Structures are given as C-alpha cells and as structure tokens.
Amino acid sequence: MNHPHGDEDETRRIWHDLRELVLGQDMRRAVADALGLSFNRAKALTYIDADGPMPLRALAARMFIDAPYATVIVDDLVKRGLAERTANPADRRSKLVHATAEGRRIAARAMHIQDTPPPGLAAATPEELAVLRRVADRLLKEVQGRDEGAADADGAPAHSRQPV
Amino acid sequence: MNHPHGDEDETRRIWHDLRELVLGQDMRRAVADALGLSFNRAKALTYIDADGPMPLRALAARMFIDAPYATVIVDDLVKRGLAERTANPADRRSKLVHATAEGRRIAARAMHIQDTPPPGLAAATPEELAVLRRVADRLLKEVQGRDEGAADADGAPAHSRQPV
DNA sequence: ACGGGTAGTTGTGGGGTTATAACTGTTGTG
DNA sequence: CACAACAGTTATAACCCCACAACTACCCGT
Incomplete structure (x- = not known):
C-alpha cells in the first residue's frame, strides 16, 4: 500500500x-x-x-x-x-x-x-535537522506536483507551452 | 547560546x-x-x-x-x-x-x-517518524510551557491551586 | 462588608473573506 | 469571421472575525 x-x-x-x-x-x-x-x-x-x-x-x-x-x-x-x-x-x-x-x-x-521557528528547533541535532529537511522536501515536492496542473505559474497561455 | x-x-x-x-x-x-x-x-x-x-x-x-x-x-x-x-x-x-x-x-x-497527513508521510521510514515524533514533542512541550501561566485550563480560580 | 478585580454576556461597529453575477477585452478554434 | 472559452474587473451581498465599551454576577483580600 x-x-x-x-x-x-x-x-x-x-x-x-x-x-x-x-x-x-x-x-x-x-x-x-x-x-x-x-x-x-x-x-x-x-x-x-x-x-x-x-x-x-x-x-x-x-x-x-x-x-x-x-x-x-x-x-x-x-x-x-x-x-x-x-x-x-x-x-x-x-x-x-x-x-x-x-x-x-x-x-x-x-x-x-x-x-x-520556536526556539527549541535550534537545539535540534544536525541529524534531526537533516531528517526534517529530507522529509519536508519530499512532501513539498509531492504536494506541488499534485496541483501543478491546476495552477499555472508562468504567464503564457496553456497552448504555447511544451509538454515535459 | x-x-x-x-x-x-x-x-x-x-x-x-x-x-x-x-x-x-x-x-x-x-x-x-x-x-x-x-x-x-x-x-x-x-x-x-x-x-x-x-x-x-x-x-x-x-x-x-x-x-x-x-x-x-x-x-x-x-x-x-x-x-x-x-x-x-x-x-x-x-x-x-x-x-x-x-x-x-x-x-x-x-x-x-x-x-x-499528505500521503507521502506514510512512506517515511520508522527512523524518520521517530525523529519527527521526538522533535514535535520537544517543541510542543516548550510552547505549552511558555504560555501556561496565561491560560488556565482547569476551572478553579488561581488561589485554590497548588504550585507544582 | 467594602472595593478591586475577574468571568461572562450583550451590543455596536468596522474590516476581512468569499460566493455570485454581469461585464469587457482577448484568445484560440472551427 | 463567428463563437466558445478565458483573464480580469466591478458590484452586490452575505457572513465571519474581532475589538471596544458597558454591564451583571461573583470572588477575594483587607
């Protein structure tokens, strides 16, 4: 699953x-x-x-x-x-x-x-911060991938854009 | 610091x-x-x-x-x-x-x-989840400790409460 | 018991958020 | 060219959020 x-x-x-x-x-x-x-x-x-x-x-x-x-x-x-x-x-x-x-x-x-951030975050170990960094990146990438069709960030109409 | x-x-x-x-x-x-x-x-x-x-x-x-x-x-x-x-x-x-x-x-x-949660969070490793759990707990404890004087959660007037 | 402070309520009002409809100008398509 | 679809604007209206003032009832220290 x-x-x-x-x-x-x-x-x-x-x-x-x-x-x-x-x-x-x-x-x-x-x-x-x-x-x-x-x-x-x-x-x-x-x-x-x-x-x-x-x-x-x-x-x-x-x-x-x-x-x-x-x-x-x-x-x-x-x-x-x-x-x-x-x-x-x-x-x-x-x-x-x-x-x-x-x-x-x-x-x-x-x-x-x-x-x-709340002050305690600065007390996290480098390993903990690395984990947060990694997880946050992964989730953010996923989320922005999910709605990228809905929100066009550039200024060009849909027709003039190349598919990836 | x-x-x-x-x-x-x-x-x-x-x-x-x-x-x-x-x-x-x-x-x-x-x-x-x-x-x-x-x-x-x-x-x-x-x-x-x-x-x-x-x-x-x-x-x-x-x-x-x-x-x-x-x-x-x-x-x-x-x-x-x-x-x-x-x-x-x-x-x-x-x-x-x-x-x-x-x-x-x-x-x-x-x-x-x-x-x-965003679906990707379920894909995190147990180690990553443990780090998130630990950091979140620590920060939450700190935050609620910070305003505990301001918000009395129980129903008793201040005078009838024992100091910790 | 008096007086200051607290918990909650009521009323008033202003500004922020949000849906809908109607409209203009522009774009892409048949 | 005609036509549908789209970007943005305007207007209207309904709610929601939230601050302030004034009030009642109650608690507490003196």
Missing part, C-alpha cells in the same frame, strides 16, 4: 502535532500587527515576491481564492505601493503582478516573522 | 517549509465545507472535545480570541446542539463548556479531516 513502513495512527498523530505547532503560534496576528496588513495581504505579497511576477490567476490558485478576491487583494497592495500590475506580453488578457522595492522590503519582514 | 548545533538559516528554511506544508493544504475550507461550520467554530469544538470541559476564558486563551468572541462562538455551538454550558462548582462566575454527544461526533470528523 502507501505505507510500507508506517503505522497509520502514528503518522496521523505526528501530523496533528506538526499542525498544532505551526498553527499554535498566532502568526496571523503577529504578521498583521507588525506590518499593518491583513494576513492574506501579507501572504499574497510574499508569494508575489518569492515566485516572481505572475498573472492574477496563478496567485488566486496558489492562495485558494477566486478571481474577484484576487483583484481586491492586488488592488489593495497596489494602492499601498507594494505591488504593480504590468502587461503580460504573452497574453494581453492577463496582467503580471510584481512587487515594488517597498513591497519586497515588507515581504522580507513578513517572512522574517513567519519563518522564525 | 540557544543553538549549540544548528545553523540558524537552515532551521529557518526548515520551519518555512514545514509551515508551507501545513498551510498549503487549505484545511480551513475542507473542514468548513465538510461540517457546515466555520473553521473557528470547528476548531473551538475540537478543543472543547479534546481538552474536556473548560471555562470560556481557557477556550479564549487557547484560541487567541477575546471573551466576547468566545461567547459568540459558544453560543453558536450551543444553538447547534454541539456544546453545552454547565455551572462551574469551583467558581460560580464561570461556566464550563463541554461537547455533547453530537458535538463529539462532529469533532471527531473534524480531526479526521485535519489530521490526515
């Missing part, structure tokens, strides 16, 4: 605890308070900054939101001078969103706050 | 990836859609179910919300027949919230959805 090694319940408990660790930090509030942006705005900004210029539909897919809400969020970021819309040469229907210099600065602050 | 082993940047990257894994799942919507409850209502219900009867202030502290909002959430759960308020014999100002039979059923469904 899918679990050659593992005991189903144990993996569920571990995932439960990892979720509790990540969600038990009230990072939404921490980021929002520090930056004066709602958590979703900050998240959108970090995605735009990290993944480079992208059409709105890619941002929407990445954030699990619909097109009108993506427009609202980007409008707000633009109004604050943190993002800009530019024409997409590959498809004139769409627009590429990219972060301004100020937006990149804010995004960096957001990531600095969010990515600060 | 606090990092006898580790390399600061690497622990940040790992934490970043763990966050991305947990948050990249859109569990809020999955739970809300499946149960017909907003994510926060479902979260409150699972806390009430998991931690047993607790005063509202404990629930509020656990969820990082204020007292009025806790009242709103519990009102809603009570109206749906998922929770009940009972007198707290130890302190007649406060009330203990506990889940009804139906509430426990819904809470179990919520946890079943939320705690379902």
Whole structure:
C-alpha cells in the first residue's frame, strides 16, 4: 500500500502535532500587527515576491481564492505601493503582478516573522535537522506536483507551452 | 547560546517549509465545507472535545480570541446542539463548556479531516517518524510551557491551586 | 462588608473573506 | 469571421472575525 513502513495512527498523530505547532503560534496576528496588513495581504505579497511576477490567476490558485478576491487583494497592495500590475506580453488578457522595492522590503519582514521557528528547533541535532529537511522536501515536492496542473505559474497561455 | 548545533538559516528554511506544508493544504475550507461550520467554530469544538470541559476564558486563551468572541462562538455551538454550558462548582462566575454527544461526533470528523497527513508521510521510514515524533514533542512541550501561566485550563480560580 | 478585580454576556461597529453575477477585452478554434 | 472559452474587473451581498465599551454576577483580600 502507501505505507510500507508506517503505522497509520502514528503518522496521523505526528501530523496533528506538526499542525498544532505551526498553527499554535498566532502568526496571523503577529504578521498583521507588525506590518499593518491583513494576513492574506501579507501572504499574497510574499508569494508575489518569492515566485516572481505572475498573472492574477496563478496567485488566486496558489492562495485558494477566486478571481474577484484576487483583484481586491492586488488592488489593495497596489494602492499601498507594494505591488504593480504590468502587461503580460504573452497574453494581453492577463496582467503580471510584481512587487515594488517597498513591497519586497515588507515581504522580507513578513517572512522574517513567519519563518522564525520556536526556539527549541535550534537545539535540534544536525541529524534531526537533516531528517526534517529530507522529509519536508519530499512532501513539498509531492504536494506541488499534485496541483501543478491546476495552477499555472508562468504567464503564457496553456497552448504555447511544451509538454515535459 | 540557544543553538549549540544548528545553523540558524537552515532551521529557518526548515520551519518555512514545514509551515508551507501545513498551510498549503487549505484545511480551513475542507473542514468548513465538510461540517457546515466555520473553521473557528470547528476548531473551538475540537478543543472543547479534546481538552474536556473548560471555562470560556481557557477556550479564549487557547484560541487567541477575546471573551466576547468566545461567547459568540459558544453560543453558536450551543444553538447547534454541539456544546453545552454547565455551572462551574469551583467558581460560580464561570461556566464550563463541554461537547455533547453530537458535538463529539462532529469533532471527531473534524480531526479526521485535519489530521490526515499528505500521503507521502506514510512512506517515511520508522527512523524518520521517530525523529519527527521526538522533535514535535520537544517543541510542543516548550510552547505549552511558555504560555501556561496565561491560560488556565482547569476551572478553579488561581488561589485554590497548588504550585507544582 | 467594602472595593478591586475577574468571568461572562450583550451590543455596536468596522474590516476581512468569499460566493455570485454581469461585464469587457482577448484568445484560440472551427 | 463567428463563437466558445478565458483573464480580469466591478458590484452586490452575505457572513465571519474581532475589538471596544458597558454591564451583571461573583470572588477575594483587607
């Protein structure tokens, strides 16, 4: 099956605890308070900054939101001078969103706050960290592989892209 | 210092990836859609179910919300027949919230959805799982130790409690 | 018993999130 | 070229989240 090694319940408990660790930090509030942006705005900004210029539909897919809400969020970021819309040469229907210099600065602050681990993580042994690194990489690869058909990150229409 | 082993940047990257894994799942919507409850209502219900009867202030502290909002959430759960308020014999100002039979059923469904790990986790080796278990335990213990003064989980006023 | 502090409730209000529908402009296809 | 499909925008409306103020009831130390 899918679990050659593992005991189903144990993996569920571990995932439960990892979720509790990540969600038990009230990072939404921490980021929002520090930056004066709602958590979703900050998240959108970090995605735009990290993944480079992208059409709105890619941002929407990445954030699990619909097109009108993506427009609202980007409008707000633009109004604050943190993002800009530019024409997409590959498809004139769409627009590429990219972060301004100020937006990149804010995004960096957001990531600095969010990515600060609980202090105990720094006390983990190199072997433990290596395991975390390996497992996280594997799962992330799997997850992004799973939805890559749904969310196009580049700005070109589907037809002009080559299959791998 | 606090990092006898580790390399600061690497622990940040790992934490970043763990966050991305947990948050990249859109569990809020999955739970809300499946149960017909907003994510926060479902979260409150699972806390009430998991931690047993607790005063509202404990629930509020656990969820990082204020007292009025806790009242709103519990009102809603009570109206749906998922929770009940009972007198707290130890302190007649406060009330203990506990889940009804139906509430426990819904809470179990919520946890079943939320705690379902990405399929790749089941493919981890027993050694990897053991490391995850150990690190998660350590960090969770640290985190809950950090705010234990702020959130009283039991129903007794502070004065009647024994120091450890 | 008085007075300060705490638990919970009620009300008000503002901002954030999200679905739906209607519309414009653009693209690819037959 | 006609037509369906798509990217994005606008508007509307419904909820949800959450802060603040004011209030009742109760606990505790003095």
